[in-house]
Amino acid sequence: MVKDVQWFVGIDWATRSHCVCLLDAEGRPAGQRDFAHGGAGLTELCDWLVEKTKAAPGQIAVAIETPHGPVVEMLLEHGFMVFAINPKQLDRFRDRFTVAGAKDDRRDAHVLGSSLRTDCAAFRQLAADNPVVIELREWSRMAEELQQERTRLANRLRQQLWRYYPQAAKLTDDVADDWFLALWQKVPTPDSAAKASDKAIARILSAYRIRRLDAATVLKTLRETPLLVAPGTTEAACVHIRSLAARLRLVNQQIKEAQHSLDRLCAKLEEQESPAGQNPEQCDVAILRSWPGIGRIVLATLLVEATEPLRRRDYHALRALAGVAPVTRQSGKQRFVIRRLACNRRLQSAVHHWSRGALQYDAAARRRYDALRQRGHGHARALRGVGDRLLFALCATLKHQTPYDADHNSAKISAAG
Structure with a gap:
């Protein structure tokens, strides 16, 4: 070299x-x-x-x-x-x-x-990355940061509701959703909920296409017996929530923009990898997209965090980078295997979620998971085993430039186990 x-x-x-x-x-x-x-x-x-x-x-x-x-x-x-x-x-x-x-x-x-x-x-x-990959990497990391920020703001909003308006949080598990923020703006306190009309609530639900709830159910929940709080508590909590809601609306908008950008850049990368005369299914992005459990976030993360191992079809480097390759420590008569901690955390998380999703759609992944659980391994350890086998089969499909095939890859994963 x-x-x-x-x-x-x-x-x-x-x-x-x-x-x-x-x-x-x-x-x-x-x-x-x-x-x-x-x-x-x-x-x-x-x-x-x-x-x-x-x-x-x-x-x-x-x-x-x-x-x-x-x-x-x-x-x-x-x-x-x-x-x-x-x-x-x-x-x-x-x-x-x-x-x-x-x-x-x-x-x-x-x-x-x-x-x-x-x-x-x-x-x-090192080698210079594709400009599209560089931009995709930035959007992928931004999307993760925005999601983390959304979770932090949502937890703080839920805490403020707990202070004076806990019945409002019963309406949804995601208090950071735009429809809930609009509902809170319309009825920010138990007193305002007592005066709100069915039509006003129905308009909000209709505007955000919320069909699992109707106006009567919403008002019945919001009009439950309110908490008795000290004077000024409601006003203070409303001021805080108003600030959180403004930031959450911006974060929600930016997350949607990030998701659109991820789709656009992945499609652009797929076009670049499909030379004239080649079957579109034979490019790396299309092959990755064909695997069950790989969605928008996992696809983008694999492309930007494992660019070189995927390009070289290097299974051993890929499994080590993703944290699914175990670490063996042996000295004299002692020998034990531990979990790998030195890895790319974003890639590790992506493979974890890919494995979790594959259990629902891939019979071979489910059989591998069940076999590991029967051996006494925990859920996380079994998912790492599934992820290891998925990476092995993925590298095989990339080498042969063939998309995912349930029957073919089932046999390959079983053979790898």
């Missing part, structure tokens, strides 16, 4: 400046400088490396901890070979250079460059 490389660079990145150490093929330091973070500073870094080495960017290997960000993008754009390493592994490499535990930016930059020269197998080579 780096047979023709004669120069090795270690970059200890930071917020304001980046410490760079340049080493030759024998590991001797050839230069060390700090470069400010910014367009001018990073351009100066690239020019300095080329000028100092008198070599083409493709003959210079750069080691860095983070696998993404402006520093990595600038180096890849200029044609340098960029390699990333986990910070925990770098900490172990640092012990080879000092046993006293000393640490500073210059030492870390030197350790990165030297380790890349001697232990290239521990590093992962």
Whole structure:
């Protein structure tokens, strides 16, 4: 991979400046400088490396901890070979250079460059991502952040209702829904509910297409015996809920925008992967979409968090990154297997939900789950086992460029188990 490389660079990145150490093929330091973070500073870094080495960017290997960000993008754009390493592994490499535990930016930059020269197998080579994947990754992470923010705001709203208006929360499990916010705005207190008309409530239910409730049921619930609260409590809670409702409406709108963007970008990525004359079902996005349990969120997460393993059809890297590959610890006569904690949390969550959904639609996944439960494994452990088998079969379908087939993949998953 780096047979023709004669120069090795270690970059200890930071917020304001980046410490760079340049080493030759024998590991001797050839230069060390700090470069400010910014367009001018990073351009100066690239020019300095080329000028100092008198070599083409493709003959210079750069080691860095983070696998993404402006520093990595600038180096890849200029044609340098960029390699990333986990910070925990770098900490172990640092012990080879000092046993006293000393640490500073210059030492870390030197350790990165030297380790890349001697232990290239521990590093992962980076490549520029598809622009659509970069945009999809941002929308996917934004959608998750927005959903978390919605849950936090909903919990706070429910707490305020508990203070003075608990009967309102009985109408729905999701107090952050737009229809409930509109209903609360119309009848924010038990006193206003006593005066509200059936027609006013019916108009709100009709506008938001709520059919499981009618106006009479809603008013009957809201007119239950109210709490006796101290003077001012109702007014204070209403002020707080009004603020929460405004933010929830905005978050709900942004979540819808994020969902539309995820669909649009996945479709755009599918179009790019379908060259002229190829069956649309043979592209990766279409194959992923064909699997039961993979919806909008899981599809986007798999595409952006496991881009390289999916592209290489690397099952072992994929299962480790998703946290379904167990970790074996053996020393002498002791040997035990534990759950993998070092993984991509977003990808781990996506595979968990994929496995949970597959239990409802895939007979092979259900049989695998039941077999693991019969062995005495818990629910979460059994789902990880199902996810492991699903990833194995997914990589097989990607290698053969065939969409999901229930009968074929049932046999494949059973054979893998």
